[in-house]
Amino acid sequence: MDKLKLHTPDFVEANAAKLAELFPNCVTESRAEDGSIKRAIDFDLLRQELSGDLVEGVQERYRLDWPGKRESLALANAPITKTLRPCKEESVDFETTRNLYIEGDNLDALKLLQETYLNQVKMIYIDPPYNTGNDFIYDDNFSMSREDYEDEAGERDEEGNAMFDEEKWKQNSSASGRFHSEWVSMMYPRLKLARNLLQEDGVILVSIDDGEVANLIKIGNEVFGEQNFVGNFVWEGGRKNDAKLVSNSHDFICCWVKSRDLLTERNVRWRERKAGLDDIYKQESLIRKRNGKDFEKCRADLNEWFRSLPKDHGALQHKHFSYFDQRGLYAPADLRSPNPRPNLVYDWKGYKPHKNGWAYAKERMARMDAEDRLHYPASSDGRIALKSYLHEHETWAPSSVFYQDRRASSKRLSRLLGKGVFPFSKDENVIKRFIKSCAAEDSLVVDFFSGSGTTAHSVIQLNAEDGGNRRYIAVQLPEPCEEKSEAFKAGYSTISDIGKDRIRKAGSQIREGLQASLDGELKDTERHQEITRRIQDLDIGFRVLKIDSSNMADVYYQPDEVTQDGLDFQVDNLKDGREPEDLLFQVLLDWGVDLGLPITEEVIEGRRVFFVADNALAACFDTGLTEDFCKTLAKREPLRAVFRDAGYASDSTKINIEQIFKALSPHTELKTL
Template identity: 40%
Template sequence: MEWMKMHSRDNVAVNVEAVGRLFPNALTEVLRDGKLVQAIDFDVLRQELSREIVEGREERYAFTWPDKRQAILAANAPINATLRPVVADSVGHDGTEGAFDSENLYIEGDNLDVLKLFQETYLGKVKMIYIDPPYNTGNDAFVYDDDFAMEGGDFVSANVPYDEYGNMVYDFKKNLDSNGRFHTDWLNMIYPRLRVAKSLLADDGVIFISIDDSEQENLKKVCNEIFGEQNFIAELVWERAFSPKNDARYISNSHDYVLMYARDINRFQIGRLPRTAEANARYQNPDNDPRGVWMSSDISVKTYTAENDYQITAPSGRVIEPPAGRCWSLSKNKFLERLHDNRIWFGEDGDGVPRIKRFLSELKHDGLTPTSILFYKDVGHSQEGAKEVTQLFDAGVFDGPKPVRLLTRLLTLANLKKDSIVLDFFSGSAATAHALMARNAEDGGSRKFIMVQLAEATDEGGTAYRAGYRNICEIGKERIRRAGAKIAAEAGEKAAGLDLGFRCLRLDTSNMTDVYYAPDAVTQDGLFAQVDNVKADRTPEDLLVQTMLDLGILLSAPITVEEVAGKRVFNVADGFLLACFDRAVTNEVVTAIAKRKPSYAVFRDASMADDSALTNFDQLFAAYSPATVRKVL
């Protein structure tokens, strides 16, 4: 049996391993706290890279700020945390309250910790990320619990965010523009989150980030560093306001930005927009071509090639040469082929510059090329987003929600597949979930969303608080419920297969006691006091979710509970994982599970009924299912 690690991925260890694969001679071992650990010999690495090393005061291009190193440490540091299921707040696949069979996720908690917990389970699996982070306008409240210190060679939180009852506590502070660390604090907040989020994107994935002028410049530099400048796609301009503000001091600002980066620009393919009647109306058929309406386009290009620089004789007899400094886009043979196929147009009088005919019948399935300006007439404006929330709740319970039409446009640009995963880790009112459910209803897709939101308290004097919503998570979950019901009503019979629910989970400390992570640090008196390595208030369902995270099993996987010889056994992903966390597990239970031949079998350390069951455990699996990976916690 193997012990489960029960903590998030250690990115420093992953980086050491990656460098070691490239330069095995730079991999060494050092003694830390009495234990041998792998490390990188920088002297050897320096020799391997000596021609390209920049050091000391040598000038180099760099984007930096105070505490950037701490932000990098915050991104790389592993955490001992978990997600606990909140079944009462969950909604089933068909909209049933309190059911836990949806493949969508709504997660409450600090998004940096949640992203870290996802690093193995959702590594490279997310097709699209959209976030609408604080814009740092001078009144935003941030959460500062990302400071890390070194203790005994391990990263630990410098400000433990838990109260005396074990509940997470977040330190909200307004980042006023009078703050001397105004941009620094915002960068320290956004940088580690984007670094971790990158690892979740699929190779053909894409990220969209809403921002305004306050941090647009810094955000683009951060994204260039994290995602690579070569993976920049566009800085979309969203026309968020439909009328000017007459009280503006200088200029009435009517737009926001949406930065768009690919995980790998060579693997990403943009989603095209549906063709419109207005676009199709530009196609005509002045020569009655039997292939239908067409539009002509220029056949000259700037990239000069001598073989494409030739004379063309128009039907009128006029000899035409390419414009100065340009050549034709077609070789002479290719041009003659298209001329013979009646695909070259010289104008109605046969005396014009040649242009190539492009038929609507041959283009209609390709869609329209997106443009970088998102006009409100096409994607909605900020007041439309506010109106959508007001109509769902009969009150304006959330400030600044993005319109569903804007999110729908981004879903299109992301070129989602029918089963893609979409992540929003600043989910706010859950407009992204609303848009994705609507898209699934429209085309029968089974795309899944993951919403992550901190349980930020609502203003006691505000509309949301008076309506009964004590934090933003309550608003987000309720919007998904109401939007799902509305979509189901509008879809009618087509709603039968739609997933309009979500599994609710909440970030918390690990299910395991301190002795699980540091058994050597427990004194003899403490050892006798430890009757179990699982915290007393944790349920088998809590243990199952942390097990799924540890083994890299999607949290949307189907879960059923079976009874085997009087014990509860969790069946995850149709037998991929069988887990039993009950006590007094007998040989009969172990044998029954082994005969099912799961990929993984997990038990508690204190599960076995007696020494005989513990002794026979590995023998039973060796006999019935030797390939099963057996783990304990």
């Protein structure tokens, strides 16, 4: 029910609306006296519209400007004193995994990662919030008012007064309506910080809809350079049922590279790969002439040729296409059904189907069999496969338009997490195709609008398929789920809870799938050994790190505010309740050490010592450290060592420690916390 206005008409607003109808190009946005963004009229432009002569005004120049641009630039450059605190109980394989799941504001996360991962990331994919004009934090399917968020997030004191970070809300919402300035101000500092993380040949892809695609391209071109804009991919995912005028069946994925010159070099590598493909065809022709229709001998000769090639030869990227038939070279492709359907579960010529059945119904299997498109194993214990021919995989540059039914991914996620838990997640297969094109097998992939964890899912899936060792860093704000949502009913309190659970379940499902495919292979074959290696190497774990205030007491950062009562902080400059693991990760951040390196713990002379990547870093935050302990640790010759400033048993130990390490491990870099 609408409320009464209880005031006279706002004629200024009404007149502005009339002008907007006549001259939409004169509508702009400006900042009001209270700091909010409001719609405005560009009077200089309006004067020109109403004049037949050139109207004098401010000197024109080509630039992108909006209310709040300077503030967003300052926000990107402003330092913070926060840290990352590990959460083992929510992690998977904490000690050994190299994947990271960071929970907190992604602007803070990007700042915390700057030193450690500067120029280290090969690919960034993000799906930021679309500017719908509603109150939201990231995902408009979990909408809430500002007041509701304050209450749920504990942002009010006992008397009900707001304790809300206004700047943080502004960064993550379009609460004042569909103002472009608010959305652009949210995105701009994040893109600037993201650019620093990319390798020189790194790629960033951003999903967006019609509402802000034009502004995204403008700010992206300013941050990355117009010459580094690769293109705007159009993903057609099927009709949407909520259309009012036009059924928009697509989303955009805008792509930039950090250096276009290096992308050109990559095109050269693509040409080298194409040359390798040509070499395979030449070799195939020679082998066929020599062996005729003895396809097993043809295959043996081709594999022998592959083994003779140097490791950097382009042909080796296609060595799995090692089977011959009348049509040419092919590789056996999986014939499993991804979905359990009764009509797909049937015996075929004595071969048992996978658990979910075959990929095709019996009639289509019969047609493919008649066309010689099925690969039969040497033993009945093996699995039938589909022949995937080399000449069918020769596309080098990806098309700017592609179709992928978005409903299929929603169904897969519903089976994984429950119906309606996260209804509009991105398709992991779509993201996987971009990762496969952009990120080599040992690359680092980042998603700082992680949502339901689709990018992490895609990385794990692709590693399982090609044996890669890609890593991911996922960042997600712990947005509360509405109590009426299916997610909340399913037991999820926040969006980050959904993301973590999805990654856990997806990882287990993918590993089980690999194990199932291994069961269908003959032992001691190359294929069996390859799948075994993939199962052993597949990293389905992740370290949960939560953004929090620094472990250091406030007086440590504000010495000019020290009082007599605060001098006790000088004895121990750490906050209460902080664990040794918390201190370790703050040290890793400050020292710029990879947060995904393996961590082990040992007890030396009765003291807990953390070793990162074997001997890259040794850290002990216990108190009462003696010279004997220091000597024992120094004999391990760590590359770096760190201790608490108040951790030494005596002043003499604190004084002598440098001499101890200088004598026993002169290359060790020492620091105190």
